[in-house]
Amino acid sequence: MSNPIVFSSGARIGKIAAEADEEFLFECFVDSPALTELKLKGSPKMLLLGSTGAGKTAVIRKIERDSDSASLIQLDEMALGYLGNSDVINFLVSLDVNLDLFFQALWKHVILIEFIRLKFNVDDEGKSKFVFGQIFDAFSRDKRKARGLEYLRKWEDKFWISMDENIREITENLESTVNAEMGGEVEKFKLRAGYIRSLSAEKKSQLQRVARKFASPDLLSDLSKVIDTLADHSTRVEPSFVLIDQLDENWIDPSIKYPLIRALIESLKSLRRVSDLKTVVALRSDLLEKVVLETRSSGFQSEKYEDYIVRVKWDSKQLKKLVNKRINFLFRRQYSQDNVTFEDVFNEKVTNTGSPFSAMLERTLYRPRDVINFVNMCLEASEGRGSVIRKSFAIAERNYSANRLTAMAEEWQNVIMNADSVIGMLKGRRETFEISEFCTSDLLESLFSHYPDYGNSKPDELWEVVSEAISRTVDPFEIACVLFSRLHLMGAVGVKYDPSLPYQFFFETQKPLPTLQLDHSTKVRVHPMLHSALGIVK
Template sequence: MADIIFRKGFSIGQPAAEEDGQYLRVCFIDNGVFEIATDLDERKCILVGRTGSGKSAIIEKIISDKSNTIRLNPEYLSLNNISNSSIINFFEEAGIHLDSFYKTLWKHIFVIALIKKKYNIVEEKDFARALHSLMSLYRKDPVKDAAVQYIQQWDNSFWIDEEYRLQQLTNKVEKDLSASVDLNLLNKAKLGAKGARNLSEEEKTDVIHHGQTVIVDKKQIRQLENVIKLLSENVFTDRNNPYYICIDSLDDDWAEDAIRFKLIKALFETIRSFKTMINVKIIITMRVDLIDSLFSSINSGGFQSEKYKGYFINMKWTKTDLQDLINKRVHHLFEYKYTKWNVSASDVIAKTIGKKQSGIEYIIDRTFFRPREVIAFFNGCLEIAEGKSYISDTDIKKAEYNYSNERVIALCEEWSRLYPYLNNFLDVVRGINDGVEVSHLLGTKFQEFCAEYSDISKQKNYDFSSEAANAYLDLKKSGIIFIRIIIGILYKVGVVGLKLHSNTKRVFLFSEDIKIDSRHIELTSKIYVHKAFWVALGIQGND
């Protein structure tokens, strides 16, 4: 393809789905997830995957392809108002279970959004028309009359912004909660969680007794159930005309973690309430590390994480999927720039690197099988090869330098909530020979690391400070305990794969999905660093 020249700014799209509009529309690769997510008969509706695995791309595709879609962004809903509410924080800290309120919140948001979408309500006169239409759908029915009354009660919620819609409901709860305690306690409530911590046991008992009654607003709960019944039986009944509520960006920092996890838990439980609407499906995205944090933070009775895993759609890509993705995007790039050419990736990239792999295989092997990484690496190759007509093996190796270092940064950012010390742990495998036994790590270098980490962890309040100190003092006995912890975490985030015994195979969690208890890591177990990090960590390996 001698007539092709890679010019400045050439790319096969953007790694982030929100910025990848043109390529996402034309070059979408359906690996089965889209069909599952949009299937009304399929209960799976929670897209679970790591950063860059294509969750947002599925949401963008649904919104692009389906007629009746509603996008709800937690940030635009201003759910942080709940986290910032001194009144709500006071009652949370005092020991009141606000789960009922959080579920009511989601149900309220969903029914308002669905009615607004169904009847195209943008101003007051549209609401009157929608109300008339709803009332004409049934004959005398006290339950459905009550549902209509609830909708009338929140009439202006239908043409104001989502932010104010939520604030209305939050303000009502704050007002009711404030009215449930005497003036002395109300003054403490205005101090938020700090005020709750200063309550006497007698005051706390009084707050819980009165506040719990307010939170479990049986009238509002019953009214919302009536609305859902009305919508299920009389409005959302046409399976040939589906409606999709899409919620992305739950992993962004839209609220303080403690409140955010409770809101997400309530969201999970609310999704099940809307299964009675046969042509409505709620689809949400969740990052793996957020799921882990969520489940570990929830200890309330009755919440069983296992029953929600049946709703998960795991974002998995094969090498063939990713090869198709690259080929489709390369073809689109050159079809757009050079209309007479039909170009595939193999036409513009090295056929072999070393003796074993093609350039495409080399790139894919340095990813966690996620589209974002493949796009980022290939774009880096195009940038290095600017002015040329072919990406050579040398160009790929040059692009790998930036790509590998960027992967380390991205990995530490992805897992910063759970493992803020991950970058420190990477030092343990820096410069090792690929496939080395664990015993080879327990030397002077590791002992020095333990001393340094013990000091840093005390300063920054990191985990495993005492384990590091013990390992420094007794490398032979305590060192193996600490090294197992480190390797277990590096395995979980995908930096290393493990071969536990001579008669077992080498496994990486991202591809095999095999969880390993760190206690099963032996001195003779072998460690393999993922190739994405070889350059950045100076790993010595045979490719």
């Protein structure tokens, strides 16, 4: 190169969070099959699934940027705090009343109103009434559309008001209806902590019978007619995108959050009937696991939605392309007018085997965030140099491994309580070992020492079997199988079922560990990403 580069302090190929990476995100964007599938009008794919750092937010933002008709719903602007603080909602939740249908109605209303705004460019009250007039004229003679039109008529002057006002009004309608019949009970619940727990089984059952009729609102039936009406009003133009992201953040109390997410997923199927509308929901893999865990008593099964799920996956070529684009963008802008590639920066052998990029990739879960983070740490460890040498790579790997260990525990903490202690069971182990090495009485004792305080949450499968060991004899192999199914789900280990097969990691297969295929001689490999942080012996 005519202008040799020198790494300065703060040299980065971008930030690891897409929402904070405006500068690099679009300049260095790499198309993925997931993006293509989601943008396809006739495709049923609406649920964008992936682990943290896989690039879900980047895909959502790319759709928003490229489409002439797209809206990203901001959860903090939806007045969901009002929903979470509602005494009536909390009263019904405490009574164990299933609010799934009410929450579905809420999501459908919000998404359909947003779709009408997008499709007809509604931005004021006058335009709102004009658009409704068009729809009414088109279907007023069709008696089958009467209920849907009546619903739209009721909201015709409100299409343009903010989303939080819509949600507040629907919630207030429910509150008024419940208070009219059960106001005294709601007041007792509000004034007396633990009121529901103090009720006799008979009294609680009586209140549940009364309350259930409020959880299945006429609103849902009306919205079904609205969907029919809008489906018949569709055109062949490009779809309007209603995008939902950041569901993993703290936008509402967990007691309501998981049923709300379940209801959102349930709503997706019926919304597909409106061919002009494409709803895309980004969801972390661990969050979906938590939703299934917390709502499984209601019969929710994520497998039913496989036809609607598209997973964010990356291969080595795509990740290399991403890194090259970002390195070139950084150094062409700051240092050189020449094209700069990964090999220009990593031009020395950094490990005993393989190329520098394969060595780096081996220590990742094949996610953009992992690779970006690792490269940034290598640049930081190489400040003042013009390339990354073996010593700098080793320093970066130690920092990176510690960072990924913490991030993995934090990512899965809501699904697997004390996830850090569960991963810690691998500390000081060999890189590969057989499951039989864990099948000792010490395993149960070690887990008992980290037994979590669940509070109101439901216990994970691992801690359920540990709890059962108090009242029945549990084979250590049974506990080990559940332990490794959890470690496999987190990405900490790969499992080799058969000598002729490679190690299976969750980030590659996207499938839970089939514990029935495990036996005492099944081999396990700790992911290289964690070797340094866990002191793994090679």
